[in-house]
Amino acid sequence: MARRRQAITIKHVAADAGVSLQTVSRVINNEPNVRPAMQERVQASIDRLGYVPSIAAQRMSGSRSYLILAINDRDRTIADWQARQGGDWVDQMLLGGMLKCAEHGYRMIFELVDTHSDHVERELGAAIAALQPDGVILTPPHSENILITGLLAKLKIPFARIGSIAAGPGIALTMDDEGSARIATEHLVALGHQLIGFIAGSDEYSLSGWRVEGWQKAMADAGFAHEGLLYRGDFGYDSGVAAANALLDLKDRPTAIIASNDQMALALLDTATGRGLKVPQELSIISFDNSPLVRFTSPQLTAIDQPIAATFSKAVELLIINGSGPEPEQPVVIQSSLIERGSTAQPGGNANR
């Protein structure tokens, strides 16, 4: 490996501008106590020489690393990538996170960490020791893993927990899971549905529970029973099929079903169609996530859009702006929305769109 040195360093700039290193450093970091004339002269040298500070050196000298680390569960992420099933969670997180980082001169680094491993701490610790990020963004199920949040708190690294509302260290952010399920349910109620089934996601994610609660409360508010209308899947297609069959086998078959993610909604659609049920005429479906695949089904699925990009954008912003300052007391809620498409209609009736 060729020993490669920085081409243009702060020394070159200092020499070129005829000032001390420190002054250049002050200009780079927009620090006070630099006269405008001086600042201009140094900036001119910087521009002329095309100087860019080395983040390694910056980090070394005890300043920031300008790195935000976003971590996902390894197994699940790799499985999703390999399955190529049309989900775009990672893309949306990069979209929201990278762009916001860039606005602030930061970079976002994406890493995979194994949740189930007994050495999560070692694995995450290694990433942190190696990269020394200024902030970390956790996604489910990491965001509720005490080994992880505890380590981060101990290391005093600011971090965001996406999909978590628990109190404790770190900035909690949610996409309003309970409210979203409520909105979906209310939409169906407004269409005239009374028997509204629900396919829940894996217990490993507490957002699964929040979605169930939103549905249950909305049902209760509308004066309908929800007992016996809940089946649990694991976010995978097969579990969706099982849940769909269970719900469609009920003596009082639901006229509408909400699925906790797109894969299970797709499974539901396939299962219903396979049984000869017409969607949405005989069964309305609302899905969660709004990943690309929902626009390729027939009919296209009405879905709760999970604002993943907006949530990461917000997380980055809070991490950078707020730094290691006081964390928000309450979870930050990013509003989601219902996207109406062709899979919802009045019970036994016409498509509503």
Add this chain to the structure above:
Amino acid sequence: MARRRQAITIKHVAADAGVSLQTVSRVINNEPNVRPAMQERVQASIDRLGYVPSIAAQRMSGSRSYLILAINDRDRTIADWQARQGGDWVDQMLLGGMLKCAEHGYRMIFELVDTHSDHVERELGAAIAALQPDGVILTPPHSENILITGLLAKLKIPFARIGSIAAGPGIALTMDDEGSARIATEHLVALGHQLIGFIAGSDEYSLSGWRVEGWQKAMADAGFAHEGLLYRGDFGYDSGVAAANALLDLKDRPTAIIASNDQMALALLDTATGRGLKVPQELSIISFDNSPLVRFTSPQLTAIDQPIAATFSKAVELLIINGSGPEPEQPVVIQSSLIERGSTAQPGGNANR
């Protein structure tokens, strides 16, 4: 920002093991001239303390950064992410690149760089100065941008050019575009098609041209004319519709059409279906990319699978193993394959699957 120092440094390890810093360094880097007993003792301390070297410090002292930088065209990538159309190029590149990096103790950093900007060099130069990667992976259209390849060569940073076969600095890798188009064409010929149309991609990518050549040569080899059967799109849906209409309006309408990517194939399918043509009975379609969406169309699309993950994996491997050693003389070819699904059949005949 709290001044955060490395928790465990090489000093702690040295003290713990009762040796010099240098000896610890030698162990970390697997250098020779360390007695097994010594190596074991030091390794024991490392493990016990949970020591992980800081890449910032490693980079500072002139060694590697253990970072591989992969860059994509900014505008196109963001547009794809926002459109949420079911492509998974980025996911596949992360899958192949990140996992291979991890195998070697490296990390892959993904960045967006604007091709069309007049300051590509500044933008890329900044990323390189800031991160000091040990290698860079270029994707189209960056991989053929002389401003970029020239800069990298000048900086003596090893780099890979994906989707490029030109001679010159950097390791060239392709997914066998010409061969893939040939395979697709031959598959249709074998089914009995003679009038096989082709929808090309944007001229900005030379792989568009290679695909056209593969089709033309295969047609010539089979003894069929290709004149008048070629229309050019820009890889977008709308351009696919235009090309599809042009081809389907021909007096001698093709019985099969190959589209240079999934979006255009989808446009073709929609257009054909809209005209009342039955796919595959009246029109066979083969698509390029094999992104998730091809399994959500009806019928599912027969497609050339682009081995994106495998290509990135190979690029990373060559970059890390080979380092700044001699580059391969010939472009590295990663074999692609035809995935048969429901959109191809004998002309006027039955589905072949």
Add this chain to the structure above:
DNA sequence: TTGAAAGCGCTAACAT
């Protein structure tokens, strides 16, 4: 085979 010294590029702390 091991250790000591010097320095990478930058910033914090302390002058001036």
Add this chain to the structure above:
DNA sequence: ATGTTAGCGCTTTCAA
């Protein structure tokens, strides 16, 4: 408002 000094954690000389 600007400059000087010391040191971050590591690796590369060079010495023993």
